[in-house]
Amino acid sequence: MSCLSSNKCKSWDEFREDARKFHGLEFSPREGDAVPKAATVGTLLGMKFPEASFQLENLFCGGELVLLAGLRKTSKSYILADLLAAAAGGKAFCDRIHARRPMKVLLVDAELSSQDLQKRFRQLGQLYGDTKWTANFGVLAIKDHGKKINLLEEADRQWVEAYIQGEQIVAFDNYGKLIPSGKGSCPVAWRVVEGWFERLRSQGITVILVQHENKAGQLRGTLKMEDDAELFISLKRPQDWQPAMGNKVEMHFPAARHLHGKQLQPLLVEYAEDENGFYRSVLCIGGTDEEVPAVHEDVVQDAEIEEYNLSPLQVEMLTKVRLEGEARAGDFKGDSRGRKSSNISRVLGELCDARLLKPMGDSKKGRYYVPW
Numbered sequence: 001m002s003c004l005s006s007n008k009c010k011s012w013d014e015f016r017e018d019a020r021k022f023h024g025l026e027f028s029p030r031e032g033d034a035v036p037k038a039a040t041v042g043t044l045l046g047m048k049f050p051e052a053s054f055q056l057e058n059l060f061c062g063g064e065l066v067l068l069a070g071l072r073k074t075s076k077s078y079i080l081a082d083l084l085a086a087a088a089g090g091k092a093f094c095d096r097i098h099a100r101r102p103m104k105v106l107l108v109d110a111e112l113s114s115q116d117l118q119k120r121f122r123q124l125g126q127l128y129g130d131t132k133w134t135a136n137f138g139v140l141a142i143k144d145h146g147k148k149i150n151l152l153e154e155a156d157r158q159w160v161e162a163y164i165q166g167e168q169i170v171a172f173d174n175y176g177k178l179i180p181s182g183k184g185s186c187p188v189a190w191r192v193v194e195g196w197f198e199r200l201r202s203q204g205i206t207v208i209l210v211q212h213e214n215k216a217g218q219l220r221g222t223l224k225m226e227d228d229a230e231l232f233i234s235l236k237r238p239q240d241w242q243p244a245m246g247n248k249v250e251m252h253f254p255a256a257r258h259l260h261g262k263q264l265q266p267l268l269v270e271y272a273e274d275e276n277g278f279y280r281s282v283l284c285i286g287g288t289d290e291e292v293p294a295v296h297e298d299v300v301q302d303a304e305i306e307e308y309n310l311s312p313l314q315v316e317m318l319t320k321v322r323l324e325g326e327a328r329a330g331d332f333k334g335d336s337r338g339r340k341s342s343n344i345s346r347v348l349g350e351l352c353d354a355r356l357l358k359p360m361g362d363s364k365k366g367r368y369y370v371p372w
Helices: 012-023 043-044 076-089 113-127 132-136 153-160 189-203 225-229 302-308 312-324 341-353
Strands: 054-055 065-070 105-109 137-141 169-173 206-212 230-234 248-257 267-276 276-284 355-361 368-371
Touching: 065 076, 065 189, 065 225, 076 113, 076 169, 076 206, 105 312, 113 132, 113 137, 113 276, 132 137, 137 248, 189 206, 189 302, 267 368, 312 341, 312 355, 312 368, 341 355, 341 368
Parallel strands: 065 206, 065 230, 105 137, 105 169, 169 206
Antiparallel strands: 230 248, 248 267, 267 276, 355 368
């Protein structure tokens, strides 16, 4: 039975094929097709479009255009890589923003070489613990190829697109490095690039584009960019920030089509490194991040609960580690209904024995646990 009249289509390709077969509609006309016709409202009302679902919960869905912008030195590239790593590993950027399952992602970086990026990824490895996310995280460092990219040229767009091999998220860092100097504010240039992005998005690929803001806190370039994006993330230093305060940056959401209410609450992100490792904390501005409800369904599957005969406490603790990416025994004392430290340690050991969690770090300096 057609997905246009029964269940949701699984993909846009399936939707377009059914539209052609059952209604004679050509959303992607091919040479030799009959004269195209417009859909009627009656036809549209009967269609079952592919259901939009979050790739990163409470942030963006598949097939969206996301702008990530900020002044220079506001950790745009680092937060981008962090979000991509969370998606690639099926892990959590914070309690509010997390991926339910691993996805393939590609970073097209026009600023740094692979050698420059290596340190950043090693630090992210400390945040996410295991290495599963690294296999899903593709990197195209354009500098390694000894060329400059001009996305206004069809040949260069095709060169980049050849590296897109089934990724669900493709990120570009940054717009100013991907087009000729002086074209950043040109609406015509943006229409060329956005038209290519639209073609990628029609395949269900989310496109994330890094762009700079000016000193007034406004997006550089044409306003058409903000109009076309489903989500605009603006990064800013805290108002009283000084370099001695370390790497702290606020995430604001000035424009978002599919986020509402507490999903738009700004976040304060802090990165720090000491002799014990590299750390990241994320809090909602004006309160803790836990004030914003997270979507926890399916983090621990029913099949897993049955297979491993998991207790409610085991499910609770496993869910927390999977959402946050890592946790220490002390992290459970405040949210495990007053259970004793000995019980928490015992349950962590049981989850490790079942290969659902993996212990990391030196027990003397601070043992922590990550998803297996």
